[in-house]
Amino acid sequence: MRLQDQLLFNLRSLSRQRFRTLMQLIAMAIGVFSVVLLTGLGEGGRQFVMAEFSVLGKDILIILPGRKETSGGMPPLTGGTRDITLQDAQALSRLRNVDGIAPLVVGKAEVNFSGRSKESLIIGANPEFFIMRHLRIQQGQGLLQIEIDQARPVCVIGPELKKELFAAQPALGKWLKMAGSRCRIVGILANSGTGLGFDMNNALIIPVASSMQLFDTQGLFRVMIDVHSLAGMNKLSKEVERVMQERHEGELDVTVITPASLLSAFDDILAVLTVAISAIGGISLFVAGVLIMNMTLISVSQRTAEIGLLKALGASSRQVRILFVSEALILCLAGAVLGILSAEVLLWLARQQFSDLLFIAPWWASALALIVALTCGLVFAWLPARRAANLPPVEALR
Amino acid sequence: MIQVNQVNKTFQLGDQPVHALNNIQLKISPGEYLSIMGPSGSGKSTLLNMLGLLDIPDDGEYWLQGCDGLALDTVPMDEEVRARYRRDHIGFVFQSYHLIPRLTAAENIELPLVLAGIPPDERKERLQPIIQRLGLEQRAGHLPNQLSGGQRQRVAIGRATIMRPKLLLADEPTGNLDSHSGAEVIELLEELNNDGITLIIVTHDMDLGDRAKRKIRMVDGEIVLDKSREQEPS
Structure with a gap:
């Protein structure tokens, strides 16, 4: 039988049973659609989180108090973790291969200006923090370079916070009140979005020593170290641990992390998530395959007489x-293409709607969905077709 | 052309074995016109299916002459080879037509050519004279459900003969037709026989059966009567 004649025969048969064809088409399209759409959404989410993390440069070490270890032992009964102090940070800044160091204190406080108030994020930092976080100033200046343990009543505020408190009024040089202390606005940040959960647009940045007075604490929330060269990263990380252990009477009670390790950990989690989401889509694809099998089975048994006739006319098994x-296969291919197209359209609409989320289905998801769809169609059609073809013609005709 | 030796076929009907063909011995020459008659369950349809290679005997031999003139025993043949034999040498006409409903009359007639992989130009060439002969020029583009019973059976005959087989098998070809269209169909079949095709008809209809030049009567899977008109004292 010639290929064109065979295709024509198939198309006749498909167009004749419109309802059945439509149902199978929809089933297959939904299966493929869910795989492509879900992986696209998963990938979009993953890309978003990765972008959040990449706000930090790769050449930065972060030190946080406490040791995240699952050694299984009892937690210490006394004291808990020891604070990382400003003196610790100063000691770390004298290590080799360190370009700069940013001790951080983070808290929340109500900020007031002539009757208007706003609960806002207070970050105690130093000028290095601006460099490490790539913060830009739109008006005025950043924090001044002062001794790290000196408090000054100055602050830099985010653009959103400025808008909330001052609307269109000039803010530079004005005095803000917060929790019993005052500070003068010396700079306004350019719009920089969020990063690592800090909404810099709504933040208020003050010298780290001032923030320690404000929140009445000796301990730092984080210490960020700007590393001179990536090559020395691991060595420096060990050095930091050694220095901290020395300063904390032989006990290692800080955790040193690199954004790279953080990133890869998150990447792993999110990749697993994407695979899980794709698996859900895969299951719906499988269900579609089973549906195709059922439909083919029904179709074969309905057309047993036709099979008998074809064999009587001399068609081989x-x-x-x-x-x-x-x-x-024609049906599966059409369904799969329909599914991929509609998923792509939906992802495109999602991209239009959420411009900062990049929803793009990875090519392997579409390819995999297509392959699985065709394999399902092939296997699930093959079984009943083989049964039909092996029927003795006289029985099929009866 | 056909030589059947000691052919047996047994069915299991419930737990009762039915001897549908019992030691059948039959010889048919090219161009013969044969009717097979007998009561229901006498094995006449089984015999026809066996002759048409739709069914396989349990034992015995069935020699069928191919287009190369060489007779071969078809019983041990592979199913694929039998399919090719059916395609090239045998035409079937069924009581219930067995047309494919989604194909037009012309396409139904053309189907064996399509299955045989014959290119469209040649198909058209062979199709045209057959449609004319069947008187279906006005109906060629109609679907089977738009045709009368007689027209449908004529389409089926067209389909059975388009491969120019040597053997034409008809199982109750007039069973679903009124007497007028039945007579038309029989005339058509007899015309084909006059052109040289071997025609075997299975029927209940005595009048129809009597028209054949050779009559076979079956009872309980055995041939009880086999007489040719030529042998009859007239």
Whole structure:
């Protein structure tokens, strides 16, 4: 049988049973659609989180108090973790391969200006923090370079916070009140979005010593170290641990992390998540495959007489098999293409709606969905088709 | 052309074995016109299916002459080879037509050519004279459900003969037709026989059966009567 004749025969058969064809088409399209759409959404989420983290440069070490270890022992009964102090930070800044060091204190406080108030994020930092976080100033200046343990009543505020408190009024040089202390606005940040959960647009940045007075604490929330060269990263990380252990009477009670390790940990988690989401889509694809099998089974049993006739007219078993399998394959291919197209359209709409989320289905998801769809169609059509083709013609005709 | 030796076929009907063909011995020459008659369950349809290679005997031999003139025993043949034999040498006409409903009359007639992989130009060439002969020029583009019973059976005959087989098998070809269209169909079949095709008809209809030049009567899977008109004292 010639290929064109065979395709024509298939198309006739598909267009004749419109309802059945439509149902199978929809089933397959939904299966493929869910795989492509879900992986696209998963990938978009992953890309978003990765972008959040990449706000930090790769050449930065972060030190936080406490040791995250699951050694299984009892937690210490006394004291808990020891604070990281400003003196610790100063000691770290004298290490080799350190370009700069940013001790951080983070808290929340109500900020007032002539009757208007806003609960806002207070970050105690130093000028190095601006460099490490790539913060830009739109008006005025950043924090001044002062001794790290000196408090000054100055602050830099985020653009959103400025808008909330001052609307269109000039803010530079004005005095803000917060929790019993005062500070003068010396600079306004340029719009920089969020990063690592800090909404810099709504933040208020003051010298770290001032923030320690404000929140009445000796301990730092984080210490960020700007590393001179990536090559020395691991060595420096060990050095930092050694220095901290020395200063904390032989006990290692800080955790040193690199954004790279953080990033890869998150990447792993999110990749697993994407795979899980794709698996959900895969299950729906499988269900679609089973549906195709059922439909083919029904179709084969409904058309047993036709199979008998084809065999009586001299069609070989192979020809009958090919006819039924190619019919299912055409259907699966059309369904899969329909599913991929509609998923892509939906992802495109999602991209229009959420411009900072990049929803793009990875090519392997579409390819995999297509392959699985065709394999399902092939296998699930092959079984009943083989059964039909092997029927003795006299029984099929009866 | 056909030589059947000691052919047996047994069905299991419930737990009762039915001897549908019992030691059948039959010889048919090219161009013969044969009717097979007998009561229901006498094995006449089984015999026809066996002759048409739709069914396989349990034992015995069935020699069928191919287009190369060489007779071969078809019983041990592979199913694929039998399919090719059916395609090239045998035409079937069924009581219930067995047309494919989604194909037009012309396409139904053309189907064996399509299955045989014959290119469209040649198909058209062979199709045209057959449609004319069947008187279906006005109906060629119609679907089977738009045709009368007689027209449908004529389409089926067209389909059975388009491969120019040597053997034409008809199982109750007039069973679903009124007497007028039945007579038309029989005339058509007899015309084909006059052109040289071997025609075997299975029927209940005595009048129809009597028209054949050779009559076979079956009872309980055995041939009880086999007489040719030529042998009859007239």
